[in-house]
Amino acid sequence: MIALIMAGGSGTRFWPLSRTTFPKQYLRLVGDKSMLQLTFERLESLIPPEKVYVVTSSFQATLVREHLPSLPPENIIIEPFGMNTAPCIALSVEYLNAIYAANETMVVLPADHIIQDTASFIEALKQAETAAQKGLLITFGIIPNYPATGYGYIEKGEEIDEGIYFVKQFKEKPDLDTAREFLKQGTFFWNSGIFCWTLSSIHNALQEFIPETLEIAEEVLQLKQSFATEEEIAAVYSKMPRIPIDIGVMEKAKLRAVIPVNIGWSDVGSWKTLADISPKDENQNTFKNDGFALNAKDNYVYSDKFVALIGVDGICIVETDDALLITSKDQSEKVKEVVEYLQKQHKDKLL
């Protein structure tokens, strides 16, 4: 079994900590290790470093090497720039096809998620490997514990094998009422964005639904072999359709399955989400370093300074060398609007 870690993202959700040149997967948001390092180590007991691949955009290759010194350098697959998951998977599949047999099982996973129960995750991967060998495209559905409106959902259909079901349908992020209904029905799971399949299954599915991704991927790999310039390669890659694998392939495929899992998963998609999974003191406050709270509860503080909180509830405070963010938890996903503002104002140093 091989693994493909998708580490090309350059999100804005963790500004001011994440920056254009230092995206979320390289942040030490949980403990002393970066998200990418945690993702890599999580696979260790099942997949050796030689069989782990990281696909990322060219400017991040150095960061990947720094964060994963035990990863063979040739296992870094370089996109000219991030396009979305369908292009990066197509490129990687073409690259890996030249190395592995067509029936090699491959797990594909984002570099910036948290999974707290590694043992259960590894068990689910083993189960997925067996199912993938039958030609199924496997998704991992997170058993929901609250009516989340921030995730897409997967509805399970008929049972294929114990704990594995055909996918009845994918559902976009629902409104709260719909999410409550999903939770009540018990047949809906959060779409984790983690997949498992054989190289041939995903290749055939890409060929059927978005064949241009494979053509462009092949062209890019040939250009790389003939030492084309970065500009030439980028010009070709830019023709890729910018779509996620979910929409490009999974929503259309027939032989697709979901394994419902309970693995302590979080996509850590906002400061609030990070706050939710962080250890808290008796007032439900989290301090990165030292602090004092007076009539203040349910706050999240990311600062190396001593921080005093008085009479404030439910806010996130994030301090870096050049910026300070104070946001209510409820609106923390709006930090991307701050980034948009900085872009418009050409405040490049803050981006």
Add this chain to the structure above:
Amino acid sequence: MIALIMAGGSGTRFWPLSRTTFPKQYLRLVGDKSMLQLTFERLESLIPPEKVYVVTSSFQATLVREHLPSLPPENIIIEPFGMNTAPCIALSVEYLNAIYAANETMVVLPADHIIQDTASFIEALKQAETAAQKGLLITFGIIPNYPATGYGYIEKGEEIDEGIYFVKQFKEKPDLDTAREFLKQGTFFWNSGIFCWTLSSIHNALQEFIPETLEIAEEVLQLKQSFATEEEIAAVYSKMPRIPIDIGVMEKAKLRAVIPVNIGWSDVGSWKTLADISPKDENQNTFKNDGFALNAKDNYVYSDKFVALIGVDGICIVETDDALLITSKDQSEKVKEVVEYLQKQHKDKLL
């Protein structure tokens, strides 16, 4: 006319900006000048630097010299340590009695208040000088524009002269209902803590009501002349009654008057009070440097960094090199409890 600026305070209300070794009067809270510098310059058109005296505790003498380079060094009157206003006035009166005639008029004012309308203030001082020459102890009563519960009040009695009244009584900080009643009656004013009298009037009043302050003051000055050690002087000074001049003298005196004034006064007693008098943008936010607000209004930001606010209202954010304070405006006076916490925890570097 001479002036005595009382600059010995070591308040905790502006933590983390104010520190034990750097009290509020030396902070640049409003514009580029410190509170002490603003107080000194406010007197300039009426009283030349040679006739301005600053009474302060010994460790602050260097700070006073730095902030007021045009003040003659011998015009700094040094208390061994801060005791309250009655001791510091008694010491200063004894010191000045040796230099000036008994009928010299003297204005006494705190170093850390804001007066926005300097011209009206100077006019009031001139009016006070005339009244002081008649033997009255003059207070300045601020005409209230809201039912403040954070100030003591002065009730006016019979009119003595145009715009000057006998004091009927002093009132401690009232509750809100009482403050509303005061405002309605129109005969109550905020006690500004600014006074005007002749050297002989205040000397006689001290002699009548708290004669020990004059005796100790005299002893301290003699010890200084005979080059006693700081410890010897401090031992004598520590016997001073730790009381404010209001309680020690003004509440008991007969010949006391109030001049009601409208001079844009504020004691700037908390971060909220400072926020109230600071310039605001269209969302009622104040940024010391650069910032961006999204669904956020009525906030006060003291930081040199770029600060983004999302979904927060009515809070004060204060950042220094080693500390960060986030407080609701309504509870900003509780910052002294943070200082108490730091004292108990022996976090001396933060004090």
